Structure formats: structure tokens, C-alpha cells
Amino acid sequence: MPSRAGARRRPTALRTLGDLELEASRSVDDAVWGYIQGGAGEEETLRANREAFRRWTIRPRMLSGVRSVDPGTILLGTRVRMPFFVSPTAYQGRIHPDGECGTARAAARAGVLAMFSTLSTDPLEAIAASKPSGARWFQLYLQRDFGASRRLIARAGASGYSAIVVTVDTPVLGPRDRQMRSGLALSAPLPVGSGGDARSPARAPEVRGDRYELPPPADATWDVLDRVREATDLPIVVKGVLTAEDARLAVEHGARAVVVSNHGGRQLDRAPASLDALPEVVAAVGRRTEVYVEGGIRRGSDVIVALALGARGVGVGRPVLWALALGGELGVARYLELLGTEFATCLALAGRRSARELDRAVLGPGPPAR
Ligand SMILES: Cc1cc2nc3c(=O)[nH]c(=O)nc-3n(C[C@H](O)[C@H](O)[C@H](O)COP(=O)(O)O)c2cc1C
Known part of the structure; x- marks a missing residue:
């Protein structure tokens, strides 16, 4: 097994999407790698996200x-x-000093x-200035005190973010064995750039004994979307x-788009693969709202499959972090270029x-199961 603590590779040396994960694994230490890669429990859902494409x-x-x-x-008009x-x-x-910026x-x-997380390292204003x-x-993690959520929403609006993405699958934190084993303790103080303000400093998810707590109120119901609106x-x-x-409840409470997602297999193990859940969500709300999907999307051909099943857009999580680990901003730029070229090539090959x-x-x- 190659050492992970080694020097970062030159991102321009990344020749194929297929090399990205291995190259990235050599660029960060075990604790960070466990944080990026880990799923919940036995990681059934994490694996299912990939297998669904096959x-x-x-x-x-x-x-x-x-x-x-x-x-x-065009995604929500842009x-x-x-x-x-x-x-x-x-x-x-x-993962890399370049961070979200x-x-x-x-x-x-x-x-x-x-999309940028409430739990970013850089402040949301600095991120906005980096992507004019x-x-x-x-992305909003609802805070226990709705006033703190409101202040985050106001800061995002004032900084020119053009949508608020409310993550609803995290009433508590999933049991992430690999992450806990590898030792990136999220209960330790971490720099949280966006998630805090002086009156209500945001907190990283906490692990207290066997209880997992996040800033969101675990007892929130769909009405909270009305307050966000x-x-x-x-x-x-x-x-x-x-x-x-x-999906129907989200739309009834004013969502303009929904993201079919199991949080990259990090929340409920044995939740369905995102791709498998996509058709029922598209059938339920696809005529009224935009539907996106994320989880396990790695290649240009995966993007084709997801769009053909009715997604308007698809999200990539870990691959961006692999690219960031590998070469910061330049690594992410190289990755996005490779994925874009591959998607365009697959489109042409599909006719x-x-x-x-x-x-x-x-x-x-x-293919039939072997
Ligand atoms: C290391 C890591 C951190 C994440 N942090 C957040 C987060 O702060 N907010 C959120 O809504 N989703 C978060 N997610 C979930 C991603 O937005 C996305 O749903 C998932 O990574 C997609 O699956 P993929 O990694 O297979 O592409 C995180 C995922 C990973 C791997």
C-alpha cells in the first residue's frame, strides 16, 4: 500500500478519471482519507450507489x-x-489549503x-467572492435556533448565492464506522467558516457517547420549509x-427542485441507491419541479444514465474531494475538465x-447477473 502522507502530485499529470481515486489516496493521511471515503454502517448503500449504474x-x-x-x-433558470x-x-x-475557495x-x-456546505472551512462570503x-x-443545515438559520440565509442572499439547498436527511449523524476508526474526530473543534455567527457559533456534528447530534433540530417537520421560504x-x-x-411534500412546501440523495451512503445504511430511487421521484414530481440526483456518479456514461432516467442535473461529491486532495484548485479544475470532456464524448458516441x-x-x- 503506498504511503498516503507523500507529496501531492501535479494535478496536470492526471490523465484519466479512472486514476483519480488512487492518486488522491496517496495525497492525504489516513484520517482525512477515512473522512472522505467512509459510509454508514457496513457501507451497503455506499456500494449500492455504484452498483445501480451497472x-x-x-x-x-x-x-x-x-x-x-x-x-x-439550464438549472433553475441559470x-x-x-x-x-x-x-x-x-x-x-x-483536505487541501485551497479549501472551498x-x-x-x-x-x-x-x-x-x-453548492457549498454550511460546514465549510472558508466563510461563505469568501467562497462567493471566489466564484463571481x-x-x-x-447548502443549509438547519440550526437548532431558527434565528441562526435565518442569519445564514440572509448572509447567503447578501453574498449573491442564487438558491438555498436545505439538506433534510441529517436529523442525526449516521454511524460512520470507517470515519470513526480512522480518527478524524468531528467532535474536535473544526474551523467552520460559514456556519457561525457571533451570536450563535455553528458547531460541527457532535458525537457524544452513543448519541449523534447535529446542529439541526432532530424534531423538525416539513413546516420548517415554510419558515425558510x-x-x-x-x-x-x-x-x-x-x-x-x-418529494411530494417537499414540493407542497415550496421546493423548486429536489435532490435525490442518500448523502453518499453516509446516513442510513440500507437506504436505496440514489439511482434506484430516482424514477419514483421523477414520476411523482418531475412534471412540476426539477429533479437532480447524486451518489456514485463517476464517469460520463453515468451522467447519461441518470439524465435518461429523468434527472435534470447530477451531483458529484467524493470525486471533487479526491481532485482537491490531489491538487487543490488545479486538481478540481482538471477533474471537471476530464468529466466534461468524457460526458460530451459519451453523448456523441450515443448518437x-x-x-x-x-x-x-x-x-x-x-448484463445478466453473474
Ligand atoms: C466528505 C463528505 C462530506 C459531505 N458533507 C456534506 C455536507 O456538509 N452537506 C450536505 O448536504 N451533504 C454532504 N455530503 C454529501 C454530498 O453532498 C453528496 O450527497 C454525496 O457526496 C454524493 O455522493 P458521491 O460522493 O458518491 O458523489 C458530504 C459527502 C462527503 C463524501
Whole structure:
């Protein structure tokens, strides 16, 4: 096993998406690697997120006269160069000194949407200044005191974030064995750039004995979305639904988009793979609202499958952190470039000109189980 504490590689040396994870694993220490990689429990859901893609094949059409492809799309009214976006992930400054600001600059250059976590290392205002162009959305972890949530929403609005993404799958923190074993103690004081203000300093998730607590009130109900809506004119995106029932409730309470997500397999082990939950959510609310999916998206062909199943956009979490570990801002820029090129190539190979042309007719069943 190569040492992980070694020098960071030159990000430009990254030649393929397939090399990213291994290269990244050599760039950070075991504690940080466990934090990035870990899922909940036995990591069934984490594995399922990947396996779900293998149940589909892409039916390519030949000689369809595709001279050039347009991989871009529109997410909540903003044109983006690619249908994939940077999912919100906490503590990026623990992974590389470039932190969220580095990720923001790379996403701006790539012309893609990026979401930033309440539990960022850099302050949300500094992140916004690093991505003056293109869409950036603020991911809100509801605070126990709604006044603190309101102040975060106001700061995000004042800094030009164009949507509030409310994560709803984290009433308590999932039991993340690998992370706890590898020793990045989230109960230790961590720099939380966005999540705090003087009156109500944000706290990292706490592990107290066998109880896991997060800032969000674990007893919150869907009504809390109404309070968020009252606090802002920005569109509200609900992140972390896995059922038609919850998707409908999110839309009834004013969500303009929903993100089908199991938090990258870090919350409830044995929750369904995100891709498997996508069709029922699309069937329930897809006509009224935008539906995105995240979890296990690694290659351009994965983006095709997710869009063909009805997602309007897809989020990438760990791969961005791998790229950040590998080379900070330049690593993320290189990764986004590689994924974009691969998605455009897959579109052309499938004989489709644009993301809009992707529908169920693109998909076939996967290979029979061995
Ligand atoms: C290290 C790490 C930290 C995360 N932090 C957050 C967070 O602060 N807020 C949030 O809503 N989701 C968070 N997530 C979940 C991601 O937004 C996303 O749902 C998930 O990473 C997608 O799966 P993937 O990693 O397989 O691409 C985190 C995920 C990881 C791996």
C-alpha cells in the first residue's frame, strides 16, 4: 500500500478519471482519507450507489449525423456548461489549503454549478467572492435556533448565492464506522467558516457517547420549509429525498427542485441507491419541479444514465474531494475538465446531440447477473 502522507502530485499529470481515486489516496493521511471515503454502517448503500449504474446499458444510435454536441443545460433558470454540479461537502480546508475557495474558482472556470456546505472551512462570503460568475447555491443545515438559520440565509442572499439547498436527511449523524476508526474526530473543534455567527457559533456534528447530534433540530417537520421560504425570496432546493412521498411534500412546501440523495451512503445504511430511487421521484414530481440526483456518479456514461432516467442535473461529491486532495484548485479544475470532456464524448458516441435528447429510449437493461 503506498504511503498516503507523500507529496501531492501535479494535478496536470492526471490523465484519466479512472486514476483519480488512487492518486488522491496517496495525497492525504489516513484520517482525512477515512473522512472522505467512509459510509454508514457496513457501507451497503455506499456500494449500492455504484452498483445501480451497472444495471443499465446505453443503446447507442449510429450514423445519427451528430456534428457537435451541446452538453449544457439550464438549472433553475441559470445556463450551465455541464449538467453535473459540485455537491456540497464539509470541511474542504481539511483536505487541501485551497479549501472551498479553490473549489469555487475551479467551478467558475468550468462554468458549472457548485453548492457549498454550511460546514465549510472558508466563510461563505469568501467562497462567493471566489466564484463571481455562474451559479452557486448555499447548502443549509438547519440550526437548532431558527434565528441562526435565518442569519445564514440572509448572509447567503447578501453574498449573491442564487438558491438555498436545505439538506433534510441529517436529523442525526449516521454511524460512520470507517470515519470513526480512522480518527478524524468531528467532535474536535473544526474551523467552520460559514456556519457561525457571533451570536450563535455553528458547531460541527457532535458525537457524544452513543448519541449523534447535529446542529439541526432532530424534531423538525416539513413546516420548517415554510419558515425558510418566509426568510428568503431565493428558490429552495430540498436535498436528500428518496421516496415519492417526501418529494411530494417537499414540493407542497415550496421546493423548486429536489435532490435525490442518500448523502453518499453516509446516513442510513440500507437506504436505496440514489439511482434506484430516482424514477419514483421523477414520476411523482418531475412534471412540476426539477429533479437532480447524486451518489456514485463517476464517469460520463453515468451522467447519461441518470439524465435518461429523468434527472435534470447530477451531483458529484467524493470525486471533487479526491481532485482537491490531489491538487487543490488545479486538481478540481482538471477533474471537471476530464468529466466534461468524457460526458460530451459519451453523448456523441450515443448518437445524441444534447442532454435534452436523453430519455428512456437511450437505456437498455444491464448484463445478466453473474
Ligand atoms: C466528505 C463528505 C462530506 C459531505 N458533507 C456534506 C455536507 O456538509 N452537506 C450536505 O448536504 N451533504 C454532504 N455530503 C454529501 C454530498 O453532498 C453528496 O450527497 C454525496 O457526496 C454524493 O455522493 P458521491 O460522493 O458518491 O458523489 C458530504 C459527502 C462527503 C463524501
